[in-house]
Amino acid sequence: AAVKSEKIWMNGSLVPYADARVHVLTHALHYSTAVFEGLRCYETPKGPAIFRLDEHIERLFNSAKIYSMKVPYSPEEIKAAISETIKANKFTECYIRPLIYYGLGGMGLTVPEHGTEASVSCWEWKTGESAAGKTTGARCKVSSWTRIDGRAQPVKAKAASNYANAVLARMEAHRDGYDEAIMLNGAGKVAEASAANIFVKRRGAIITPPLSSGVLEGITRDSIMRIIRDDGGEVLEHDLDREDLYTADEIFMVGTAAEVKSVTELDGVNISSGSLGATTKRLQELYTKAVTGADERYLGWLTYL
Numbered sequence: 090a091a092v093k094s095e096k097i098w099m100n101g102s103l104v105p106y107a108d109a110r111v112h113v114l115t116h117a118l119h120y121s122t123a124v125f126e127g128l129r130c131y132e133t134p135k136g137p138a139i140f141r142l143d144e145h146i147e148r149l150f151n152s153a154k155i156y157s158m159k160v161p162y163s164p165e166e167i168k169a170a171i172s173e174t175i176k177a178n179k180f181t182e183c184y185i186r187p188l189i190y191y192g193l194g195g196m197g198l199t200v201p202e203h204g205t206e207a208s209v210s211c212w213e214w215k216t217g218e219s220a221a222g223k224t225t226g227a228r229c230k231v232s233s234w235t236r237i238d239g240r241a242q243p244v245k246a247k248a249a250s251n252y253a254n255a256v257l258a259r260m261e262a263h264r265d266g267y268d269e270a271i272m273l274n275g276a277g278k279v280a281e282a283s284a285a286n287i288f289v290k291r292r293g294a295i296i297t298p299p300l301s302s303g304v305l306e307g308i309t310r311d312s313i314m315r316i317i318r319d320d321g322g323e324v325l326e327h328d329l330d331r332e333d334l335y336t337a338d339e340i341f342m343v344g345t346a347a348e349v350k351s352v353t354e355l356d357g358v359n360i361s362s363g364s365l366g367a368t369t370k371r372l373q374e375l376y377t378k379a380v381t382g383a384d385e386r387y388l389g390w391l392t393y394l
């Protein structure tokens with residue numbers, strides 16, 4: 090879908106899409122001094138609802154705190170801005186992008202004293218869009234880029250600076266003819282995809298790399314772990330080696346944008362038979378029900394507009 094809307098919320102008010110501009114001397118543009126979130130709103134039987142709003146806003150403010158950014162709005166104000174922006178655009182299903190960044194007020198590494206700015210954008214995104222990996226599996230490659238290390242940059246912050254690494258990995262994967270990259274951490278253990286957490290089914294167990302492997306603390310990762318357990322399954326958090334991927338029964342990636350995507354090929358090697366696995370399919374169904382309000386066990390994850 091096009092990244093387009095009628096209105097964007099900037100520093101407290103809704104402005105027309107074409108007017109949502111920043112100055113070329115915006116600090117974040119030069120030094121990546123920005124943190125952000127990615128959320129989704131889905132149509133449900135009781136109207137449009139934002140999935141796990143509280144958790145996303147908590148992570149946004151934690152990301153800002155890690156970087157000592159003073160957010161000029163409270164979590165409640167940002168939540169209200171999100172609802173207001175979606176309603177102003179009359180969207181029922183969309184992606185939502187809150188962004189906190191250092192704006193104008195000084196060049197050089199010292200951050201501008203009064204320069205923190207906030208915006209909330211959204212664009213239409215229907216359920217079932219981004220089909221690659223849903224009905225057909227994604228073809229992935231292990232990236233030649235190592236996932237950034239927490240000793241150099243806080244990987245638990247959803248910070249713009251972390252995405253230079255992710256963009257390099259994604260670009261390399263596309264250039265080499267793959268759909269997506271899977272990155273290893275500095276110790277050579279499996280970390281995550283460029284913008285999604287990874288799960289593996291191997292010898293009947295479902296395994297995901299632990300948070301200590303340097304992955305983003307994904308909210309979908311958390312939702313999927315809960316869904317697996319509620320469904321009677323077991324999920325373990327432990328380190329995975331690259332070779333565990335090639336010999337997996339199933340691999341899937343999870344994230345707000347990705348939802349649940351199957352990986353059926355890695356570095357030219359078929360994962361199991363090379364088609365969508367039964368566990369992946371089941372989790373795709375259960376996740377779709379959760380986000381669209383069709384499973385009452387998860388209604389607590391929804392915030393209605």
Ligand code: PMP
Pocket residue numbers: 127255281282283284285286304305306307308309310343344345346
């Ligand atoms: N890892 C990275 C690097 C990401 O950018 C994302 C997307 N936010 C995820 C994992 C998945 O996180 P979430 O489920 O919270 O969207």
